[in-house]
Amino acid sequence: MNFVMPDFIPAAAEIFILAMACVVLLADLFFGKTNRWLTYFLTQASLVGAAAISAWLILNHGGDIMLTFGNMFIRDLMADFLKLVVYLAVALVVLYGRGYNALRGLDRGEYYLLVLFATLGMMVMISSNHFLTMYLGLELLSLSLYTMVALDRESARSTEAAMKYFVLGALASGLLLYGMSMIYGATGTLEISGVAGALHNHMALTPVLTFGLVFLVAGLAFKLGVVPFHMWIPDVYQGAPTAVTLMIGSAPKLAAFAMAIRLLVFGLFDMATHWQPMLIFLAVLSIALGNIAAIAQTNLKRMLGYSAISHMGYMLLGLLAGIGVDGGNHGANAYSSAMFYAIVYVLTSLASFGMIILLSRAGFESEELDDFKGLNKRSPWFAAMMMIVMFSMAGIPFFIGFFAKFWVLQAVVHAGHVWLAVFAVMMSLIGSYYYLRVVKLMYFDEPAEDAPIAAAPDMRFLLSVNSLAIAALGLMPGQLMSLCAYVLTGGQ
Amino acid sequence: MEFKTFVFYFLSTILVVASLRVITARNPVHAALFLVLAFFTASGVWMLLQAEFLAITLVLVYVGAVMVLFLFVVMMLDINLERMRQGFWNNLIPGLVVGGLILTEMVLVLGAKHFNLDNVPNPPPAAAGYSNTKELGRLIYTDYVYPFELAAVVLLVAMIAAIALTMRKRKDVKWVDPAAQVAVKRSDRVRMVSMPAEKD
Numbered sequence: 242m243n244f245v246m247p248d249f250i251p252a253a254a255e256i257f258i259l260a261m262a263c264v265v266l267l268a269d270l271f272f273g274k275t276n277r278w279l280t281y282f283l284t285q286a287s288l289v290g291a292a293a294i295s296a297w298l299i300l301n302h303g304g305d306i307m308l309t310f311g312n313m314f315i316r317d318l319m320a321d322f323l324k325l326v327v328y329l330a331v332a333l334v335v336l337y338g339r340g341y342n343a344l345r346g347l348d349r350g351e352y353y354l355l356v357l358f359a360t361l362g363m364m365v366m367i368s369s370n371h372f373l374t375m376y377l378g379l380e381l382l383s384l385s386l387y388t389m390v391a392l393d394r395e396s397a398r399s400t401e402a403a404m405k406y407f408v409l410g411a412l413a414s415g416l417l418l419y420g421m422s423m424i425y426g427a428t429g430t431l432e433i434s435g436v437a438g439a440l441h442n443h444m445a446l447t448p449v450l451t452f453g454l455v456f457l458v459a460g461l462a463f464k465l466g467v468v469p470f471h472m473w474i475p476d477v478y479q480g481a482p483t484a485v486t487l488m489i490g491s492a493p494k495l496a497a498f499a500m501a502i503r504l505l506v507f508g509l510f511d512m513a514t515h516w517q518p519m520l521i522f523l524a525v526l527s528i529a530l531g532n533i534a535a536i537a538q539t540n541l542k543r544m545l546g547y548s549a550i551s552h553m554g555y556m557l558l559g560l561l562a563g564i565g566v567d568g569g570n571h572g573a574n575a576y577s578s579a580m581f582y583a584i585v586y587v588l589t590s591l592a593s594f595g596m597i598i599l600l601s602r603a604g605f606e607s608e609e610l611d612d613f614k615g616l617n618k619r620s621p622w623f624a625a626m627m628m629i630v631m632f633s634m635a636g637i638p639f640f641i642g643f644f645a646k647f648w649v650l651q652a653v654v655h656a657g658h659v660w661l662a663v664f665a666v667m668m669s670l671i672g673s674y675y676y677l678r679v680v681k682l683m684y685f686d687e688p689a690e691d692a693p694i695a696a697a698p699d700m701r702f703l704l705s706v707n708s709l710a711i712a713a714l715g716l717m718p719g720q721l722m723s724l725c726a727y728v729l730t731g732g733q
Numbered sequence: 734m735e736f737k738t739f740v741f742y743f744l745s746t747i748l749v750v751a752s753l754r755v756i757t758a759r760n761p762v763h764a765a766l767f768l769v770l771a772f773f774t775a776s777g778v779w780m781l782l783q784a785e786f787l788a789i790t791l792v793l794v795y796v797g798a799v800m801v802l803f804l805f806v807v808m809m810l811d812i813n814l815e816r817m818r819q820g821f822w823n824n825l826i827p828g829l830v831v832g833g834l835i836l837t838e839m840v841l842v843l844g845a846k847h848f849n850l851d852n853v854p855n856p857p858p859a860a861a862g863y864s865n866t867k868e869l870g871r872l873i874y875t876d877y878v879y880p881f882e883l884a885a886v887v888l889l890v891a892m893i894a895a896i897a898l899t900m901r902k903r904k905d906v907k908w909v910d911p912a913a914q915v916a917v918k919r920s921d922r923v924r925m926v927s928m929p930a931e932k933d
Contacts, residue, residue, distance in 0.1 A: 244875040252879075259886065266893075310879035351897035358890045365883060377883040384887060388894035426848065452842045 251307040251316035254294040254324060255364050261287030262357040269350030277348055284335055284353040288360070292328045295321045304732025308370060312432050315370035319502075319580075322728040323367045323495055330492040330587050331360050333703065337595045338484030340697050344603040347392055347482055355392075356488065359385035363496035372421040372431040375500060376414070379464065382496060383410050386489055390481040402480025409463065409473045417460025423453025424509075433508040440511040454512055457504060458519050465497045465553045468526035475534075478546030483601065483608065486542055487594040490549055491587045494556075498583040501560055502576060513564045520561035521661065527554030528665055532672035542608045544675060545593055548634060549586075551672060556582045558665060559649040566657030574655065577726040578648040584725070585633075585645040585714075592630045592707045599623065599696045599704055613679055615688025623694065624683045626708035633711045635676035636669050641711050644718035741781055748774040759814070761807045769800045783859065786866040 249256065261283065269280045299321045307316040335356055342348040358381060365378030387410065391403035425431050427449040428439040440450075463470040478486050505516055531551025538544035559579025563572040600607035600616075600623075607613075617624040633642035646669060650662045694701075714721060751771040758764040772795045779788040859865075873881050 247879070311876045313879050349897070351893060354893055355890070355897075358886065358893075361886065371880075373877075373880045374883065377880055377887060381883065381887050381890060384890050384894065388890075388897060391898055394898065423842075426853075447847055448842050449847045452838065 247311070248307070248309040251298070251302075251309050252314050252368070253298070254291045255361060255368070257294055258287060258291050258357060258361045258364065261290065262354060262361065265350070265357060266354055269353070273350045277343075277350070280350050280353045281335065281339060284357060285332055287357060288328045288332045288335075291360075291364075292325055295324045295328070299325075304730075306731065312434070313371035313374045314368055315434075316368060318728050318732050320368045320499070322724075323499055323580075324364055326584055326587065327360060327363050327367070327492045327495055330495070330591060331356060331488075333591050333595070333707065334484070334488045334491060336703060337487060337591070337598050337700055340700060341482070341484045341598045341601060345393065345482065347484065349392070352389065352392060352484075355385040355389050359389070359488065360492070363492055366496045367499040369500075369503060370433050372425065372433065375433075375504070376418060376421065378496075379417070379500065380414060382493060383414070383464075386485075386493070389485045389488060390477060392485065393482050396480075396482075398480045399482060402477045406473050406477045413460050413463030413470070415460075416456050416463065420453045420456030420458075420460055423449055423456065427453065433503055436508045437510060440509065450512065451515060454509060454515055455519070457509075458516055458523075461497075461501055461504065462523050465494075465501070465557070466550055467523045467553050467557060468530045468550060471527065471530070471550045474550055475543050475546040478549070479540055479543040479608075483542065483594060483598050483606065487591065487598065490545065490590045490594055494549075494553070494587055494590070495583055497553075498556065498580065501557075502579070505560065506563060506572070506576060517561050517564055520557050521658070524554040524557040524561065525661070525664065527551055527557070528668045532668045532675075535672065535675045538675070539610055540608055541597060541610050541613070541679070542594075544610070545590070548672070548675075549590070551668070552582075552586045552634075555646060555649055555665065556586070558653050558661065562649075562652035562656040562658070564656065571652065571655050573726060573730060575652040577722065577729050578645075578652045580725045580729060581722050582645045582649050584721070585641050585711075588707065588714075589630055589633050589642060589711055592626070592704065592711060593634065595700075595704045595707060596623070596627050596630065599694060599700065602692065602695050605692075610679065610682060611689060614682050614686040616683040618688050619691060620694050622705070626705055627683060628680050629708045629712045631676040631679050633715070635673035637673070639715050641715040641718060641721075644715065644722070648722060737781060741778065744774045744777045744781075748778065761812055762804065765800060765804050765807050768803075769796050772796050772800065784865060786869050 265280055265283045265287070268283055269277075273280050298316065299318065302316070304318045305316075308314065309316070335353065338352075339348070342352060362378045362380070362382030362385060365374055365381065369375040369378055387403055387407045390406055391400055393399040421431070424436060427447055428436050430436055430439060459470065466474040477489065481489065505513075505520075509516065528551050531547045531549070531554060535544045535547035535551070538547060556579050559575055559582055562575035562578075563570065565571050597606075597608055600612065613627070616627065629640065633640035636643045636646040646665075650665055653662045653665070696704075748771055751767045751774065754767040755764050755771060758767055772791055776788040776791040779785075779791065
């Protein structure tokens, strides 16, 4: 009966977000009907507050590793940094989605609440040092996202997408849990650092462990949305309201990255020779299928969904390059390149879905490729912004997306998988076709309509800043990369 | 054979047969009832493992609440059995192949080789007067308070989600709020219109 009170300071941001979510719930219940701006304002305020707490933790504790709640919660520099990026992404999601939701009757209190709870789920995942909390964080995130997809109850397409997402997501959670229970059976602990220690010290690699690893990787692949576990991505991206697609396509990728690195690299590193081939398999298939299937799409959201599949494949390349063919450890460089890729992808994804929202108006979704025809004549400024985003996604030199791909491929080459890098470059060339097609439609085709862009000024401004940031970061990618490396090594 | 071993095999046989009947029973109500039986026997097995709290919870929550609800839903839905059976024979072969593969793998991995008593020894027997329920409660509210709270948040989200997705305001009802009816004023009902006099 010796219970030590846990230290609440490392988890202060999570506690704050949870408390604020309850405040938003009550505030919306009592004042929300006529004052939805209050809900919106409180949501943004809670994100800003949590950002302040995380920044304070970074300033005061730097690279210290703090464990609390019986070692289930870990606070390190990577966790706080990733959380800061998550707050930024979620704040942009809420801001971009506001006008869109208002026009479609989706501007309900539940939207903001679910966004906050999803954020909490991501934070729990990012800071998890225990299979149990990792799973609970994932469920919290997934459950919020399933509901958000179905929030537009009148739309049959959204309901179908939500159903698919829910069924496949539940299956994936089952796989993940099964894998975790196998690993628990083999190592006798659920704590990620404990698993790593058990593997490192005395563990022979029994079939039980390998079996568990297969299920764990399969569950992870489902959540990342990589081939052959990608079936939900195109339907969900297309079927969900764009404001929700924006959410699904951005911040959760960071949480998935954190989950992958915590489980595979921090937990099961001694099995890297086992999971590396699995990740190569997943990455090769995703990059190939994502890029080739995207060419055939006429719906921009669906196309971006396939593009997300291929991008996650590239991110996996960074994760798998930690161990070289010769068995050497190239970890620091490889993992920071994967993290860099994830952050860059989130930024560009936000801008691309933000563009779709910007061009939509009441009763019009602007999600077909043809809706972008002749955008240059309608709005030269936003055509240029969209061009930046597409160039960055395609990986055209001197946009940030190019450096993301470049460093990931460099890590792969360092690890000795030259064929893999060559394949990825070829596929990236194929992939640039469909990104450049959007640019061609915008600049060389006649506009199909001439409706003016009807978006709020704050959205126009921040979307421009977001797109320009993609261009500006491309001019100084080294800083962000060294920041990622600094964060991953715990501030050394 | 020791009495405990006999009870274990007795319960396990019922459990396996009941679980098989859940997926083979033609009538969905029967399938649900077999599931109830499976839960009951599983809780008996847990009782043998001295996990009495979990055993009681399984009966109370799953049998008492979840399955009753489930039965109601099954009875209320108009399930077309013919349509459900469509494609059974087409899907049988791939289903059997995948199922067989998974079964072989699981037998190989979970077989006695890795989980025998040498690798996973019996836990030491509990002291007299040891309360499983009390220990569980102590752990949940101390060491495992963080995942416990998270599970509570997941339930809160589930509640919000259920309300957000299903609550509808009906627009076509003719019900009038009595308070509004009583508080009505003349100006709400009668509008004075001043019209210029016309002559022709």
